[in-house]
Amino acid sequence: MNEMTTLERIQTGDELERCPFPIPLGxxxxxxxxxxxxxxxxxxxxxxxxxxxxRGEDGKAGLADPYCPHLGAHMGHGGEVVGNNLRCPFHHWxxxxxxxxxxxxxxxxxxxxxxxxxxxxxxxxxERYGVIFAWYHPNxxxxxxxxxxxxxxxxxxxxxxRRGEWDIGTMIxxxxxxxxxYPHLKYLHHAPIIPPGTAKxxxxxxxxDIGAGYIIGESHxxxxxxxxxxxxxVTMTMFAMSTPIDTEMxxxxxxxxxRNYPEGSKERAIAQHLYEHxxxxxxxxxxxxxxxxxxxxxxxxxxxxxxxxxxxxGPILLWRKWFSQFYAEPIEA
Ligand code: FES
Ligand SMILES: [Fe+2]
Numbered sequence: 001m002n003e004m005t006t007l008e009r010i011q012t013g014d015e016l017e018r019c020p021f022p023i024p025l026g027x028x029x030x031x032x033x034x035x036x037x038x039x040x041x042x043x044x045x046x047x048x049x050x051x052x053x054x055r056g057e058d059g060k061a062g063l064a065d066p067y068c069p070h071l072g073a074h075m076g077h078g079g080e081v082v083g084n085n086l087r088c089p090f091h092h093w094x095x096x097x098x099x100x101x102x103x104x105x106x107x108x109x110x111x112x113x114x115x116x117x118x119x120x121x122x123x124x125x126x127e128r129y130g131v132i133f134a135w136y137h138p139n140x141x142x143x144x145x146x147x148x149x150x151x152x153x154x155x156x157x158x159x160x161x162r163r164g165e166w167d168i169g170t171m172i173x174x175x176x177x178x179x180x181x182y183p184h185l186k187y188l189h190h191a192p193i194i195p196p197g198t199a200k201x202x203x204x205x206x207x208x209d210i211g212a213g214y215i216i217g218e219s220h221x222x223x224x225x226x227x228x229x230x231x232x233x234v235t236m237t238m239f240a241m242s243t244p245i246d247t248e249m250x251x252x253x254x255x256x257x258x259r260n261y262p263e264g265s266k267e268r269a270i271a272q273h274l275y276e277h278x279x280x281x282x283x284x285x286x287x288x289x290x291x292x293x294x295x296x297x298x299x300x301x302x303x304x305x306x307x308x309x310x311x312x313x314g315p316i317l318l319w320r321k322w323f324s325q326f327y328a329e330p331i332e333a
Contacts, residue, residue, distance in 0.1 A: 007306055016302040019171040019248045023047050024326035025137040026221030027147050029241035029253055030063060032163075033130045041086070043076035047136050048246040051123075052076040054097075056084030062097030063134045065121040069093075069101070069114075095120045129153040129255070130161065131241065133223075138328045145204040148220045152237050152257055161239075161255040164279065166291065168250045169299035172222045172242045173323045175250060178294060179208050179217055179225075180314040188293050199315045201322040222326050229274045234258070234267050236274035 030046055031053060041054040043066065052066040052075050066076045068088040073079075078089030085094035085102050094103040099118030104110065113119060124135040128147055135143045152158045168175060178184065180199050185191040195211040208217040217227040225240040236258040243251045256278060258271035309316060324331055 007308060010308060011304070011306065013302060016304060018302050019174070020303055020305070021171060021173065021247065021331055022138065022327055022329065023136070023244045023247060024172065024222040024323070025135075025141070025328055026223045026326055027126070027133045027135055027143070027145075028223040028243040029131045029251075030134045030243065031132045032253075033127055033132055036061060036132065039081045041076065041079060041081055046134075046243055046245055046251075048244070050074075050076070052079065052086065053132070054079075054081050054086045056081060056097065058084045060084060060097050061125050061127060061132050062086065063123045063125055063132075064095065064097075064099060069119040097125065098122055129239065131253075133241075136244075141328075145221060148218065148224060148226065150226055150237070150239060152259075153239060153255070157260055158257045159260050161257050162275070163253065163255045165251065165253045166295070167245070168242075168252055168295060169248065170250065170301070171247060171303075172244060172250050173320070174298060174301070174303060175242060175252065175294075176206075176219060176222070176225070176323065177316060177319055178290075179210075179219075180316055180319045182210070182314040183312055185210075188297065189290075194312070197314055199318055201318060204325070206319065206322050222323065229278060231270055231274055234261075234270040234274070236271050236278065238278055 028046070030044060031042070036042060036053060036055045038055050038057050038059055041052060044051050044053050050066050051063050053061065053063050055061045064075070064086060066074045068075055068090065070088065070091060070093050073088050073090035075086055075088050080087050080089070082094060085096050087094045092105050093101060096102050099120035099122040101110065101114040101119050124143055126133045126147055129150065133147055153161065180197065182194050182197045186194045195214070197208065197210045200207045204221050206219040209215070210217070213230060215227055215229050217225060219225045223242055227238045227240070229236045229238070236256065239255045241253045245251055256275050258275060261268035261271060307316065
């Protein structure tokens with residue numbers, strides 16, 4: 001799809017902001033499961049603020065506002081997990097992963113509000129594929145879509161996931177726009193040609209096809225992308241998770257896997273090549289990888305709300321329109 005824009009006036013750099021949008025809603029990776037043992041507690045900074053992450057003895061993880069509803073102590077500094085609860089260091093009040101106050105060691109009667117509802121802000125948590133995901137919505141709304149099923153990430157017939165992690169100096173919308181920016185694959189990444197591409201928005205899912213079946217991608221909200229690279233009938237899967245640290249900084253984690261073809265087989269060599277190619281070129285390029293080229297662009301660019309597009313550009317505006325559904329407040333696109 002080609003999109004051309006007719007503009008009366010082009011904004012200059014001083015009129016532009018780097019990342020003018022709020023933090024989007026969706027499921028986001030907040031930690032790897034192995035980083036949080038039962039009884040463990042950690043301070044993390046995501047979604048533009050501090051949180052305390054903890055895991056009860058029952059294995060269930062919670063992500064909570066660190067400031068105790070009682071007198072405001074920060075529970076990530078001196079707090080402990082007791083049983084399945086997070087215990088504040090100051091007066092030993094305890095909270096569960098849903099934010100209910102479970103115990104006040106010196107109270108005869110629980111305060112009224114604490115009997116009726118959770119008093120500590122927490123986020124819904126799901127743990128899959130060795131990752132702890134939290135549902136973030138700026139207004140606290142409940143999840144209305146899920147984390148996708150990716151059978152190869154849970155199958156014994158696939159190699160254990162190989163992972164990487166990067167901090168990127170821009171917002172997720174800008175990173176994802178790469179997936180529909182076909183010309184940059186040639187000019188920034190030095191692919192031999194501009195590959196053909198198609199894209200389709202379906203509710204909270206955005207589907208892409210780059211290189212006529214070479215890379216089939218699915219974005220499930222802002223935080224989860226699956227890309228399957230296929231060559232000569234062999235497929236390698238990339239599972240990418242991006243999390244807003246704040247409005248201008250994103251943590252992107254990637255996991256890769258492929259079928260555990262016998263060592264020495266032709267299929268294994270192809271899969272291994274697709275994997276190596278993706279580490280260097282995680283968004284489908286044939287030469288320069290995203291780490292060496294995209295990061296420099298992302299870290300320094302500004303967002304143009306009204307870009308000057310030409311007929312050879314990819315469906316940039318379709319991507320932006322799809323992505324705008326994840327901002328809780330209407331934004332000026
Ligand atoms: S401030 Fe947390 S128990 Fe008092
Ligand atoms: Fe790129």
